[in-house]
Structures are given as structure tokens and as C-alpha cells.
């Protein structure tokens with residue numbers, strides 16, 4: 001039976017340590033969030049981020065724009081926050097409404113304040129092996145694996161999903177940690193034959209209970225990034241009950257990766273405040 005990788009407990013500990021570090025730093029980090037439209041799930045995530053800010057003594061503001069805001073208006077909001085010396089980190093909650101050009105908005109965020117790590121500059125740095133701001137979910141997964149002493153060097157990691165917020169950056173992080181990495185996606189042939197060979201499987205597909213026990217090798221570490229809402233319940237991408245019988249370790253949903261994402265956002269925001277206080281990074 002698998003060890004449960006308790007992201008909730010690890011994130012609580014890290015938030016406590018972060019609050020102490022922020023209090024001792026003499027800095028007053030500040031995060032700005034931008035929420036466009038009235039999607040209830042996005043509004044909930046933004047609220048959770050502001051609650052975490054309060055806990056660790058990071059100041060926060062939120063700018064809400066209507067669902068019919070133009071790309072130009074969202075970009076203009078982001079530029080104003082870029083220019084505001086009181087703001088250290090900027091997070092535009094995704095997904096944006098269909099009419100807004102998401103790529104243009106992501107690229108409008110100053111790379112120095114991009115605590116989400118989605119700007120091509122920051123993704124490029126990550127892929128070149130010299131990360132600055134790393135997307136919060138993948139970075140949180142790496143922290144969780146490290147906290148449980150899970151060794152990655154030389155191990156076979158299979159990432160299922162190729163999004164810019166999870167699949168691609170977690171592949172880069174695993175590669176930077178000397179794992180042998182395979183990225184699978186919707187066009188991969190015979191997915192199960194690939195995932196069965198993996199020492200570590202990261203599931204970021206967005207389909208409830210998609211990864212079943214037959215797809216997992218005995219003793220693998222399974223990381224579930226799924227947050228699928230089904231009839232009011234939150235379900236992961238992994239069929240937890242069957243997979244936990246085969247795996248050596250597994251993240252639950254909820255209480256696994258999710259809390260690590262928020263803790264990492266707080267850490268990235270403090271890192272941004274420290275860098276900005278020290279002048280431009282080398």
C-alpha cells in the first residue's frame with residue numbers, strides 16, 4: 001500500500017517557515033492578482049491565494065475586470081501593475097474568457113514580477129537549466145518529492161500532459177534533476193505501455209480517474225495533478241483506490257499537489273520581493 005504524499009501537511013509547515021522568514025526580512029512583499037470575469041472556480045482560487053497571503057504576511061490586492069473586458073484592457077491593467085513599485089508579483093488567473101488573448105496577456109507581465117512563471121522568458125530559463133520563476137504547481141511537486149526524500153537522478157519519469165502550466169515545466173524540472181523524462185499526450189500511442197515502465201508518473205491530463213492501476217508499475221511514485229469537478233466532488237486524474245495498491249507513493253486529491261501550488265506562489269512572491277530589493281538580477 002502506497003505512502004500518501006501529504007501536500008497539505010508539507011505546505012502548512014512551509015507556510016509557517018515562510019512567515020517567519022518574511023517577518024525577519026524587514027520586507028513587505030505584495031502580490032497583485034487579476035481576475036477577469038465571474039467564473040466561480042477562478043474566484044475561489046483567487047480568494048484562497050489572498051488568504052494564504054494574509055497568513056504569511058504578504059500584502060495583496062485584486063483587480064477584477066468584467067467578463068467582456070478586451071485584451072487591450074487586461075494588458076493595460078497588467079502594465080499598470082508592472083510599473084507600480086509597491087507590487088512585487090503579478091498573477092493573472094487563468095483561464096481568461098474566450099475573447100481575451102491569453103498569450104498576449106501572459107507576455108505583458110514583466111518577467112521580473114511573473115510569479116506564475118508562465119512568461120516565455122521564465123519558461124525559457126527553466127528549459128535552459130537556469131530557472132528564475134518556475135510555475136507554481138510543478139515547483140510545488142518537486143518540493144513535495146524532495147520533502148519525502150524521493151530520489152530522481154537516473155530514474156524514469158513519465159509526464160502525461162503537455163500544458164505550459166504543468167506538463168512542460170514539470171518535465172523540465174525533472175530533467176534538471178537528472179531524471180530520464182518522457183512526455184506523453186493525447187496523441188501518444190499505447191500510453192499504458194509507456195507509463196508502466198515509469199518510476200515516477202505525473203498525471204496532468206484533466207480527465208477524472210484516467211490513470212488506472214494497469215497503467216502503473218509496481219512501486220512507482222504517482223503524482224496526481226488533476227482537479228476535476230464531478231457532481232460537486234473534486235476528483236484527480238488518477239484512480240486513487242486501485243493505484244494506491246500498486247504504487248509506492250501517491251498524492252491524494254484533494255490535499256496533495258493543490259496546497260503545494262499555493263505555498264509555492266507565496267515563496268515565489270517573497271523571492272520576487274527580495275530580488276527587487278537587491279536591484280536587478282545578474
Ligand code: GUN
Pocket residue numbers: 091092093094095116136137165261
Ligand atoms: N489557473 C489554474 N491554475 C493556475 C495557476 O497556477 N496560475 C494561474 N494564474 N491561473 C491558474
